[in-house]
Amino acid sequence: MKSKLWKLLAIFAVLGLVAVGCGDDDDSSGSSASESSSSESSSSEASGSSSEASSSEAAAEECELARGVTDDKILFGSSQPMTGNLAALGEQAVLAMEVTRDRINEGGGINGRMIEFIVQDDAYNPEKTVSNAQYFIEQEGVFAIWASIGSATLKAALPLHDESNTPTLFPWAQDLSFYDVNNHPLFFSVNPPAYAQTKGFGNYLVENFGTDGIKVGLMTINSVDGEQTVQGYKDSSGGDLLVDEQTWERDSTTYGPQILSFIDSGVTDVYVGTGDTQFAQFLLEADQLGLDARFWGSTGTISANTIELAGDLSEGAYGVNVISSATGDKPGLNAYREAMFAAGAEDAQISTASLLAFTGGLVLEEMLTLAGECLTVESFVAAGETIKDFDTGGIMRPLNFSAENHLGNNDVIILQVQDGAWQELVVGQE
Amino acid sequence: MSDPIEKSTTALERANIPLPKFLKKNHYFGFLGILLVYLLAGTYSEYSQTIMNTIIFAIIGASLIVVFGMAGQLTLGHTIFVAAGVFLSANITTVWTRGLETELPIAFGVAFLLGLIVGFPSLRVNELYLALATFAVAFVGVQVLFEWKQFSGGGSGKPVGKLELFGYEFSRGPTLVRIALVLMLITFWVVGNYQDGRTGRSWNALRTSETAARAAGLPVAWLKILCFGIGGGLAAIGGVLYAHTLRYAIPENYGVALSIIVVLALIIGGKHRLMGAVLGAVFVKWLPELSRDVQEYEGLIYGGTLIILTLIAPDGLVGMFEWLGERLKNLKSDPGAETTSFVAKETSPLDSEYLAPLSSSDPKGSLIVRDAAVAFGGVKAVDGVSFEIPAGGVTGLIGSNGAGKTTLFNAITGHVKGATGQFILDGEEISQKPIHNRALSGLGRTFQNLNLHDDLNVLEHALLGLDRNMKYGRIAESFRMPWVLREEKNAHYVAAELLDHMDLLEYWDEKVEDLPYGLQKRVDVVRALATNPSILLLDEPAAGLPTAEALEMMKKVQEYANHISAGVLIIEHNVELVAGVSDRIIVLDAGKTIADGTPEEVTRNEQVIAAYLGT
Amino acid sequence: MVDYIQIAWQGLVSGFAYALIGLALVMVYKTARILNFAAGTMAGISGFLAHWWAAEQDMPFGVAILFAMIMTGAGTYVVERLTVRPLVKLGDFLPIVIMTLGVEEFLANVSLLWWGGTARRYRVPGDIDRINWLIGDFRLNAWHLVVAITTFVTLSIVGYIINQTELGLGMKAFAEDQDAAKLMGIKESTVSIWTWVLSALVGGVTGIVFAPVLFLQQDYMNIIFIKGFVAAILGGFLSLSGGVAGGLLLGELEAFTIKWAPREFAAALPVVIVFIVLLIRPHGLFTREKGHERV
Known part of the structure; x- marks a missing residue:
């Protein structure tokens, strides 16, 4: 009975060795056989720096095209x-x-x-x-x-x-x-980056609407760049005006609770970091619940579809974009x-x-x-x-x-929906 | 002298029951398969991500076999363990800068403990409700990850550090595939060992009938929680590998959607076999890979294939292949050619070297019932029943339908809630004990409506009863230590003799649901006998059987009971049969004892005749 | 005070969606012991169809809805016959669940290929979804009122069908005892298919009335489906009224917890509450536990 246990241990020992052995094997020989693995990248980086020196002579006669590139x-x-x-x-x-x-x-x-x-x-x-x-x-x-x-x-x-x-x-x-x-x-x-966008928004807000009586609410997604979005705003000149921070999940069906919270905190400006459909729904529900504020949509909200979906309710909404209005x-x-x-x-x-x-x-x-x-x-x-x-x-x-x-x-470009289209208001930088 | 070998052979050898072995045929096939992928990993390195994802899903699938395939707990919270593995790996590699040698044990350990906690709802709720309870756990788990920023990085997530083992750094790609394969081999080996050991048998038993599993003395509650612990720990190993392929851990990926996919993959593959975990993983990972050229229709193809596959292989791919294999075998072999090499016994199995030691001349099974009462709503099904049964006696319990006989049984064994009264077995008070502990104290029972474990064969039913004799621990079982095999082998010998005694030996390999009713009754009895009970509670053992067959079976039961000097308490409608075997008869009517005495006394009792025998 | 009423009303409107989908799920589960994972997607397709007939085929609003419902019913009939029916005789729960997942995936992709991923506005006559009335400080959206009325009408019709028609009796008989119902001469396959169709129509109504609220977009009914599932379990999964009550309760729970709970726990709290309820009452809030375990 004991001997079988040893047999098993032996098998695993061998397997483990093979694992390590083969792994190393492959790293040295594998890169030539298949264009993969990390070692290749380091070698190509190395060759990149060395080739810079010799490129002037070599490139003219002989050019090794990059992967994915052929003559046509x-x-x-x-x-x-x-x-x-x-x-x-x-x-x-x-x-x-x-x-x-x-x-x-x-x-x-x-x-x-x-x-x-x-x-x-x-x-x-x-x-x-x-x-x-x-x-x-x-x-x-x-x-x-x-x-x-x-x-x-x-x-x-x-x-x-x-x-x-x-x-x-x-x-x-x-x-x-x-x-x-x-x-x-x-x-x-x-x-x-998202960080720069909200920072630009905060700066623009203070520049154009001052700080008097301004209260800002942010609604950002609970995901990778959500926190940076908030941080960007906090680092802007309007950072102190932030009174209400809300998040939303990708599978939300209503923004009613967030809107009610914004009403409670009496915000005058709401930055909505969503996609266009969510922004349109947000505008709809804000109207239903009576949130009276300026609405600022993020990059994702700026599309013709926002206006199509929200209709008149989108009129006057702002957009914080990195690019001019697509309909301009x-x-x-x-x-x-x-x-x-x-x-x-x-x-x-x-x-x-x-x-x-x-x-x-x-x-x-x-x-x-x-x-x-x-x-x-x-x-x-x-x-x-x-x-x-x-x-x-x-x-x-x-x-x-x-x-x-x-x-x-x-760039951080501020847009506004005027007469049913996004219009560019100002181009600034973070 | 005519045939000395034959005489000395055991029931097990005569029936050709294979003994548990360290490595089975499946092991070699599995090992070869894994070795093949191992060797090809370098050649097909451009597929390493998909291969990795397949291996990870196969490992998670194997872990789910523990929870769902074996123990039958429908969980939608399995991703919480994967997430635990992923984020522990991210933290260990970046904060502690340690390698796999630290990640794997910690991930397993933490997820194991987490599983013990997550398993708790399974004690309260079942099936759909359990699915929702575990769904809630997964949902909350993701929220915890979102908010526990030091651990998970919050919504922004956390990078995963280098792939290291004992300080040696490895590149990803084919090497990671190889490491993953070794881990898959270990995981599969462990899960396979459970399938062949007492824990897996117990899980299978509780899946198919919790009630009967309890009655056989299995600690069902602990087994349920344990399946989440072990399943969780193994899933976390998949999680560690997942972390290293993705290299970046983001909470939102470990929601309920992933849980549904892993469950779906396992069902598609076949939820009872390790091969099912592999095939399921191959299905969900390679179908998209193969439809890359028509990626616009990928979802359509995926959905369509799922529909067609479910139609042609409702039991999963493994089930389909097994069915095909059987059809092929039947085609090849001549149906008449197969003869059983079954050799009849020459000496009584009770004298065999495995059953003889159980013989006892010290009668046991004295049972005192005091003021037993059970009420359902306002109806008193059992209303203050008291009696004493001496050790080693055979007592009949009769009464008309609804007299409260089975309810009284259930009160004694603990199968009914809210029973009051005192039950004392061999001087030990058992009234407050949970069902399985009463069983372990010496109550063995059968069920009126057969309560067998579908999918388990006859031999396994006997082994379930013998579970209490096996002392090997679950860690030893995981790695199939020598003493595990020794005890398993011994149990197989004992079980075979027991089957032989009840004339079930030739059916040892049959699934119980395929047996005729009479044999199923015997299997029920065998499971109870195997527990070596002090007192055997038989609930209408003869119901639905021809009298001759019933008498034959009762004779066998009595022989065995005498052999181990156990008492017998038997509920029966067939008064003739009861009178024939019992020393004493108790008559119940409307939840009360109306007569108690020798068969002669009772059958002459006027009250009894009026209430029961007369009609 | 108005604040409370407003929140309660918002919760109720979400609750209507959960309740209707919960009802649709319970209906099929109760009679046929099948959990239909495709219910959400099917409901969404009904919404798209109503939009398609109205906006792209220029049908009047009501006629478009009628056509959409007919297509939903007929489509469900075909789907049930082709996919679920062949599996029913196996008597196993899991393959059918997997089948409905396959149907879900397939239909979702058909919908995506047909209508694309871009959200569409579902136009209602007079754009009444954009009308808000101010009653004191309480704000009432006209379409929300329509949603409420539609919900009550749908529930009444379903109630009538279940209590007054032969189909309803058959459904009840099957819910009670499958074998006994068969002995009574009720045809399982007939009851099952009409239950499916009825369930899909309830789902379809939900998909259509919530289209102006959620916009028509890829998977827009999926979350409603999951919430409906939670609601159905909260209600016990075997009780039609329990499913409805569970839905309304879940809507309220969400509205009030998200309003008052700390932001970190707001999303998870309703689910945690359902979880705790489940541990205390393993068979849901609105169904009684079976008397005792038969052994």
Whole structure:
């Protein structure tokens, strides 16, 4: 009997050894066999720095194109919430990506390369985002991850992008940690963090309405960037005016309790950090319950659909955005809407979600063009860092990137619904 | 001298009952399967995330087999344990900067204790209500994570640190898959050991009939709580691995939705088999993976497949494969060719080396009942019954329908709430004890409406009764220590002899629900006999049986009772049968004793004739 | 004081939704011992259908609702026959639950492919969902009144069907004792299917009257479904009136706890209260515990 116990222990001992052994084995030999694992990223980083010196001689004759890039195409991946309660945002972003792709490809591509992308659904579930990332990078071999939506999901997937030397481009994700160039050297964005947005809101509020009799209520989501949203406001010049902090859950069916609380605390201004549908419902219920205040919607609330859903109740509502009104009258915006409608967009899909993806597409096109014939991750990033005063046709103020700053746009733009459309009031910076 | 080997063989050997072994065929297959994935992990590293998720779900599925598949507790709160593993891992790797050697034991331990707490509602509520109670626990668990910011990082979540083991850092990808496979092997081995041991048997018993499990002396309450503890601990191991694949822990992911998916996966796979946990995990993780090219329709395909699969395999994939396997076997084998190699016994099983030691000449089972009363609403079903039964005697309890016989039984064994009165067994007061402790004190009972454990075979019913003889601990059982096997083997020998005595040996492998009624009655008796009771309470053992068959069975029961010198108290309608076997008869009418004496006295009693025998 | 009334009213309006869905769930569970996880999604599709007939096929408001209800009933009939019926004879609870989960997933994706993820406004005649009356300090939304009336009418009709019609008698008989009902010559499959249809229609009404409140969007009835499930259990799951009462109670619980409990516990408190109730009364608030365990 005893001997069998020993046999078992022996099996586990052997297995354990194999586990450790094989693991090490694979790390050294595996990276050459399969383009995976973290050791590869460190080696490529190392080669990146060494190649800088020799690139001038080598690049001209011999160029090793980045993964996902061939002579006639560049492949991107995008992980989006295509199902679940954020599906609308995913649909809008994908539409804008398709518009961008078609625009570039109809113009003959970039350096002869056509743009292609694969979309995978993550239903806003990080587990799926991570497996999508692996699918994009290791199975499909994409060049970069483009315009994904979601802070919580990107938090989980970003390490995988970074380790495999895959750029993360223009996502709608606004957690502060993403913007640290040292930690995430391949992350590019035109979307300032949530923190900056509420800080900008607080500053604007004090500047324009003073502090007298002003009481502010915040309603933020109990999720990844919710706390930063609150902190941003507290750090603004209006931070002392905060009297009521409320949160909401993704599966709320009513905001009545929060509204009643705001009524109790007598707020004059309410910042609502939700999506457009929730904001419309909030406006409806605020009217039902008699909350008399100025309403400030966050980035997610600014869409034509807010006005469609809330109707007259949206009139006069403010929006704190990072981008000009999607329905505004500027060359860039007109081009955006024209392209979107041509691609079959509905009115409701003219929104911040699609406009952000569209604008990201403009910068992406510029980056790819500047990176030149020999498209590598290094040349691409280097090209991005040289972009200065990039004109988006008025969608955003001219964009600037540098080696220290991969966030091209730091604007906080205040909008207001006037005569059934979002109008731009003022452009400021945090 | 004609056939010495035959004579000396035990019932177990004659019936070819396999003895428990350290490793079974399943173990080798499972080991080979895991080894295969282990070796291929490097080759298919581009699928490592999906492979990881599958392994994690298989581990969680195995942990759910403990709670749901075996113990039958429908839980929607299982993610709370996964979350415990995930966030403990995040904290241990970042705050303490320790590796797996610290994460795994702590995660298991904490989740185990958590499980003991979460298991409490299962003592009060069942099925749907338990599903809701555990749903509430999961719901509150997520809220706690949201608010306990030091531990979870609140809504913003917490990063997970490096993957380390004893200070050696590993890369993720294929290496993590390999580590996960080793953990899966251990988890499956442990769960498999429970399935083959007394704990799993007890869980299966309480799932199929809690009442009968209690009557057999199983500590049902503890077993229920324990299943949540062990299931929770194992799920937390899955959680630790989950933390390392996701590398970022966010409270909102560990809500009820995840609970539903893990339960769904296990049911799809097959909730009673470890293979079911694997197949379920493969289903939920690989269907989306395979439909990536048509991802727009992924949900449609997933839902549609689920519908079709449930139609063709309602018992889960494992059930379907087993059914197919059986069909194939039947096709291949000639139906007439299979003959039982069953060899009839030559000596009485009671003299065998396993049952002989139980023989006793010291009569036991003296039972004193004082003022027993049970009321349902305003109706007094039992109204102040008192009697004394001497040790070792056979006593009949008769009365018309509704006279309160079974209720009196239930009052004695503790199966009815609100019974008053005193019950003293062999000088020991048992009135205040819970059911299973009364059973352990020496009450063995059968049930009027058969109360057997579906899905368990005849042998397992006998082993359930023998559970109290097995002294091995549950930790030893987890790792199948040598003494566990020794005791299990011994119990198998004893059980086989007992079955032989009751002429059930040739049916040892049959599921009880497939047996004819008469044999089911015997199985009920065997379970009670196996507990080596001081007094055996038989509730209408002959009901529904032809008299000859009933007499035959009673003879066997009496033989055994004499062998162990136990008393017998028997409820019966068949007066002829009772009179034939009893030393004494007590007659109940409308909850009261109306006669008490020898069979002759009682059958001549006018009151009895008027109330009962006359009609 | 007005504050209390206002909160109570808001809670009641949410409670109507929970109560109706709870009723729909209990109905099917009671007669057929089936838990229908697709109830929420089915109710949502009814709402979408009513919107689709009105907004995209230009039908009058009432006719659109009628068409939507007919489609809901017919669709449920087909779904029950194709998916649930073949499993009923197995007599096992779990495969059917899994089946309804599969149906839920399938229908949710059909709805998503058909109508997309963007929320839509469900227009009601005269936009009365935007009219608020001020009665003293109490504010009453006109549509909420419609919701209340619809709820009472629906409950009355269901009550009538259960107490006065043959279907209702059959349902009752099956709820009491399946075997006895079969012996009485009541056809199980007939009772079951009409119970399903009735349940889906109750759900459909809920989906439609709450569409202006919640907007028509992907999964908008799913949370209502979960709350309805909680309500049904609170009520005992075997009592129709218990399910309704459980729903109203849950609505009130939510409104008042979120109002007064500390913010950290507000979301979890109603569930905790239900949990405690369940531990004290394991068979729900409104059903009596069975007399004693039969052994």
